[in-house]
Amino acid sequence: MGNKTTKRNISALGPTEFTGIQLKEPSTYAAGFTGIKVALQHVFKEMGIAKSLRTLSQMNQKDGFDCPGCAWPDPKEPSKLGEYCENGAKALAEEATNKRLDAAFFAKYSVEELSNWSDYQIGKGGRLTEPMVLKPNSVHYEPISWENAYAILAEELKALNTPDEAIFYTSGRSSNEAAFLYGLFIRAFGTNNMPDCSNMCHESSGVALNETLGIGKGSVKLEDFDSAEVVIVIGQNPGTNHPRMLSALQKCKENGGSIISINPLEEAGLIRFKNPQEINGIVGVGTSLTDIHLQVKINQDVALLKLILKKLAKLDLEDNKVFDHNFIETYTEGYASLLNDLERYKESQLLEICGVPEDLVDKTVAVLATKNKIIICWAMGLTQHKNGVDNIKECVNLLLLKGSLGKAGAGTCPVRGHSNVQGDRTVGIMHHVSKELNKNLEKVFGFKPPEKEGLDTVHGIKAMHEGKVKVFVALGGNFLSAASDTEYTAESLQNCSLTVQISTKLNRSHLVTGKTALILPTLGRSEIDKKEGAGRFVTVENSMGIVHRSKGMLVPASSNLRSEPEIVGGIADAYFGGSHSVDWKNMSTNYDLIRKKIQMVFKGFKNLESKSKGSGFYLPNNVRDLDFSKLPNGKAQFSLCNLAKHALSADEFLLMTIRSHDQFNTTIYGLNDRYRGIYNERRVVLMNEKDMQKYTFKKFDVVDLVSSYEGKERKAEKFMVIPYNIPQGNLAAYFPETNVLVPINHYADKSNTPISKSIVVKLAKRN
Numbered sequence: 039m040g041n042k043t044t045k046r047n048i049s050a051l052g053p054t055e056f057t058g059i060q061l062k063e064p065s066t067y068a069a070g071f072t073g074i075k076v077a078l079q080h081v082f083k084e085m086g087i088a089k090s091l092r093t094l095s096q097m098n099q100k101d102g103f104d105c106p107g108c109a110w111p112d113p114k115e116p117s118k119l120g121e122y123c124e125n126g127a128k129a130l131a132e133e134a135t136n137k138r139l140d141a142a143f144f145a146k147y148s149v150e151e152l153s154n155w156s157d158y159q160i161g162k163g164g165r166l167t168e169p170m171v172l173k174p175n176s177v178h179y180e181p182i183s184w185e186n187a188y189a190i191l192a193e194e195l196k197a198l199n200t201p202d203e204a205i206f207y208t209s210g211r212s213s214n215e216a217a218f219l220y221g222l223f224i225r226a227f228g229t230n231n232m233p234d235c236s237n238m239c240h241e242s243s244g245v246a247l248n249e250t251l252g253i254g255k256g257s258v259k260l261e262d263f264d265s266a267e268v269v270i271v272i273g274q275n276p277g278t279n280h281p282r283m284l285s286a287l288q289k290c291k292e293n294g295g296s297i298i299s300i301n302p303l304e305e306a307g308l309i310r311f312k313n314p315q316e317i318n319g320i321v322g323v324g325t326s327l328t329d330i331h332l333q334v335k336i337n338q339d340v341a342l343l344k345l346i347l348k349k350l351a352k353l354d355l356e357d358n359k360v361f362d363h364n365f366i367e368t369y370t371e372g373y374a375s376l377l378n379d380l381e382r383y384k385e386s387q388l389l390e391i392c393g394v395p396e397d398l399v400d401k402t403v404a405v406l407a408t409k410n411k412i413i414i415c416w417a418m419g420l421t422q423h424k425n426g427v428d429n430i431k432e433c434v435n436l437l438l439l440k441g442s443l444g445k446a447g448a449g450t451c452p453v454r455g456h457s458n459v460q461g462d463r464t465v466g467i468m469h470h471v472s473k474e475l476n477k478n479l480e481k482v483f484g485f486k487p488p489e490k491e492g493l494d495t496v497h498g499i500k501a502m503h504e505g506k507v508k509v510f511v512a513l514g515g516n517f518l519s520a521a522s523d524t525e526y527t528a529e530s531l532q533n534c535s536l537t538v539q540i541s542t543k544l545n546r547s548h549l550v551t552g553k554t555a556l557i558l559p560t561l562g563r564s565e566i567d568k569k570e571g572a573g574r575f576v577t578v579e580n581s582m583g584i585v586h587r588s589k590g591m592l593v594p595a596s597s598n599l600r601s602e603p604e605i606v607g608g609i610a611d612a613y614f615g616g617s618h619s620v621d622w623k624n625m626s627t628n629y630d631l632i633r634k635k636i637q638m639v640f641k642g643f644k645n646l647e648s649k650s651k652g653s654g655f656y657l658p659n660n661v662r663d664l665d666f667s668k669l670p671n672g673k674a675q676f677s678l679c680n681l682a683k684h685a686l687s688a689d690e691f692l693l694m695t696i697r698s699h700d701q702f703n704t705t706i707y708g709l710n711d712r713y714r715g716i717y718n719e720r721r722v723v724l725m726n727e728k729d730m731q732k733y734t735f736k737k738f739d740v741v742d743l744v745s746s747y748e749g750k751e752r753k754a755e756k757f758m759v760i761p762y763n764i765p766q767g768n769l770a771a772y773f774p775e776t777n778v779l780v781p782i783n784h785y786a787d788k789s790n791t792p793i794s795k796s797i798v799v800k801l802a803k804r805n
């Protein structure tokens with residue numbers, strides 16, 4: 039601890055070599071027969087045919103296991119043909135691969151060598167099989183016993199001056215049981231430093247919804263899509279990131295609903311859906327989805343929404359029927375101020391700013407004027423901006439004006455990216471302090487939780503960089519690659535005396551480490567979690583607030599893995615040495631006991647054991663009941679939102695980071711982005727053809743992307759320019775390769791979510 043160690047020669051960004059691009063026309067539909075083919079190719083390659091078909095048949099089924107991909111809900115009656123999408127199958131293939139990473143692998147490859155592999159190559163190595171330690175001055179991980187690993191962590195934690203010199207990160211794949219126990223240990227240890235992946239994705243949604251509607255979650259149920267008159271999909275690409283959502287949009291269309299998509303890119307998944315569970319989807323034309331696509335400029339959603347609200351307000355003046363005045367009077371506050379605020383803007387000004395043709399705006403207004411069963415779905419395209427919170431509040435303004443809350447076919451729908459990210463927050467993973475939670479924990483567990491506000495992701499990274507934090511523990515995830523300002527974040531992690539990763543697979547965060555590093559390999563969601571011969575189930579919560587069970591069925595990748603709750607219990611037991619009011623050992627092996635405690639600490643979980651069976655149960659949601667009693671004057675709040683400001687110089691662009699179709703968060707399944715027509719290459723930047731002419735770029739020209747904030751330049755090297763249908767002045771490129779461009783101190787107001795969707799960059803031509 040603390041003695042001089044040699045710096046390892048680690049690449050935080052990985053290689054920049056090209057992999058041999060092929061370009062085709064972007065697709066005009068999602069899924070279809072090709073979707074099945076690609077899905078099966080991935081699972082057969084990683085798992086073999088028999089194991090693939092057996093396992094897929096249990097994914098998202100009532101007594102099966104929950105897909106380790108996104109958080110889209112399962113229908114009450116899952117399809118017997120298979121209740122998963124192409125990317126769900128890829129997520130399973132990643133976890134249930136037959137490939138293994140054992141001690142021999144780590145003896146052969148040093149962390150320095152591995153850091154020069156691409157994220158794709160690192161991820162394809164296979165499943166971790168035993169605990170590993172990377173000792174100071176060493177570049178090779180070596181095996182370690184579980185007990186010795188826990189002892190190293192306990193010793194480092196005890197050596198800290200204060201508990202706030204440690205950070206405990208959570209990735210959204212952890213079950214409710216693991217997350218609850220982890221949060222309990224962290225508070226018993228004495229800190230609220232609990233950053234989680236939500237900080238980098240839907241934190242802006244949580245802040246906006248809490249302030250306007252009194253709950254940080256969406257209000258719609260899956261069945262609401264059946265009766266919605268209009269579904270607005272804004273800042274989201276469901277075809278790749280939440281593919282089963284396309285079935286819900288198809289139902290909406292078949293029942294006469296309209297779909298409006300608002301996005302700088304016209305994504306295949308919002309143009310047409312070929313449902314692979316239907317003949318029409320296999321051999322036919324499928325279902326046309328979007329009726330109106332509004333190709334807004336990056337981060338100009340507020341300008342567009344304000345324009346729509348202004349035009350609706352004008353129509354309402356004519357017959358007082360466009361807005362739901364009864365709802366407004368009964369349930370809301372701030373209506374008059376909102377109308378006054380809209381008066382401050384000229385339609386022509388808003389039109390120019392958002393870049394959408396007026397005829398399409400008018401068409402949208404005409405649809406919305408007569409409908410009030412409206413659902414608004416969104417994702418990172420709204421949250422990862424400096425005004426991310428306002429982007430969402432402007433959406434809520436529209437729903438409040440239309441009375442589109444608390445009824446069938448209407449409501450808010452922030453679509454979560456990680457399978458249990460919402461559940462983790464619900465059972466206590468948060469850096470904010472809740473007096474009610476602390477009071478309940480003290481009552482149930484007999485210790486006083488800390489009351490000092492904790493660190494979220496960006497502030498945790500800064501604290502590590504400044505040497506204020508010495509120990510970093512991650513429950514799942516790939517913190518380095520998911521975070522902004524990659525090189526700064528790498529320095530922060532390397533500044534720690536110890537970093538610990540509880541993981542199923544190797545990723546770049548295992549290579550960019552503290553002086554000492556531990557890998558604690560855990561079970562996958564699809565694997566059997568047994569204790570004394572009895573199989574155990576865990577619970578998760580999806581995007582719509584349904585809590586249900588997940589029970590693995592595969593033989594674990596190694597007999598030397600431990601479940602996440604067991605690992606947390608092992609760490610706690612080693613730290614407290616068995617002398618604490620909480621019986622960590624018993625808690626970590628007896629999930630029924632964890633669930634009993636969850637019911638005692640949190641509202642809405644009564645009879646969790648029985649109610650989580652089958653398709654599970656909905657947690658309470660005040661918006662569904664139109665109960666805004668938690669808010670000022672007991673009313674839902676209209677908001678006055680600011681326009682996004684981006685003063686770009688002539689040679690500057692706004693870049694948004696995106697996922698390819700062969701990717702889930704920072705996990706790279708493959709090198710293709712089939713829907714966008716890009717094959718076998720990730721180092722590409724999508725550019726408007728008129729901009730290419732204007733700035734004399736040719737297709738395949740190689741450039742560096744350069745951002746400059748407060749005089750500090752950040753560079754993402756070697757990207758090929760690709761002509762693409764994107765608004766002028768805007769660019770798009772994949773993360774994590776471009777997260778290096780996002781400065782650590784540039785994040786959304788109030789939510790601190792990094793500005794990954796609106797980065798100011800220049801292109802530097804390379805010869």
Ligand code: SF4
Pocket residue numbers: 105106107108109110121122123124125126127129279280281282283
């Ligand atoms: S939609 Fe999401 S949860 Fe459902 S199978 Fe696909 S990746 Fe998994």
